[in-house]
Amino acid sequence: LQVFDDGRLTDGKGRVVDFTNTIIIATSNLGSDIIQRRLKAREAAGEEYEKTKAEVMDVLRGHFRPEFLNRIDEIIVFHALGKEEIRHIVGLQLDRVARSAASQGVTLTFDQTLIDHFAEEGYKPEFGARELKRLIRSELETALAREMLGGGIGKGDHASARWDDKAERVVFERKEPPQTPAEPEQPDAAKASDAS
Numbered sequence: 001l002q003v004f005d006d007g008r009l010t011d012g013k014g015r016v017v018d019f020t021n022t023i024i025i026a027t028s029n030l031g032s033d034i035i036q037r038r039l040k041a042r043e044a045a046g047e048e049y050e051k052t053k054a055e056v057m058d059v060l061r062g063h064f065r066p067e068f069l070n071r072i073d074e075i076i077v078f079h080a081l082g083k084e085e086i087r088h089i090v091g092l093q094l095d096r097v098a099r100s101a102a103s104q105g106v107t108l109t110f111d112q113t114l115i116d117h118f119a120e121e122g123y124k125p126e127f128g129a130r131e132l133k134r135l136i137r138s139e140l141e142t143a144l145a146r147e148m149l150g151g152g153i154g155k156g157d158h159a160s161a162r163w164d165d166k167a168e169r170v171v172f173e174r175k176e177p178p179q180t181p182a183e184p185e186q187p188d189a190a191k192a193s194d195a196s
Helices: 032-045 049-063 083-102 112-121 130-149 188-195
Strands: 008-010 016-018 107-110 158-164 169-175
Touching: 032 049, 083 107, 083 112, 083 130, 107 112, 112 130, 112 158, 130 158, 130 169
Parallel strands: 107 158
Antiparallel strands: 008 016, 158 169
């Protein structure tokens, strides 16, 4: 509590660290079961955020001592992630994979089937979006590495990744690179004047 009262913290060796101009953010999973329960009920009954926050605050008061809670300026109860947020996170993770492939000289795009698969399978309300990163690593990045090591995709290639429901795996398809417009031919008179 010293850090909240005095704005400083002393470590085990007696060194003092100044915390007077510091914002401290602490997170907890206390009450996450309530949020999940309310999320399911809200879809059917339209439960309100304030009711959820009040229940979570009761859990916090039962876990933390009042002298700790009284030193906290604000407590925020986060909303559970929705489908839109999950799709956004999928997009960010796939952008990361595309950048990694680009560093190997491969232009990689993603089919909607793959985005839908990861958005559906990669999110578990009780674990949040952490599972998504593991799923992308195991199903996409590992498959991409195998494809590249096996010679199916190489430097300079353009490829698209899609989810195959029957095979239950990521499938890569090589694509022709986009054609760049050719430079227009110069008339013979222009060529002759350039030569002189």
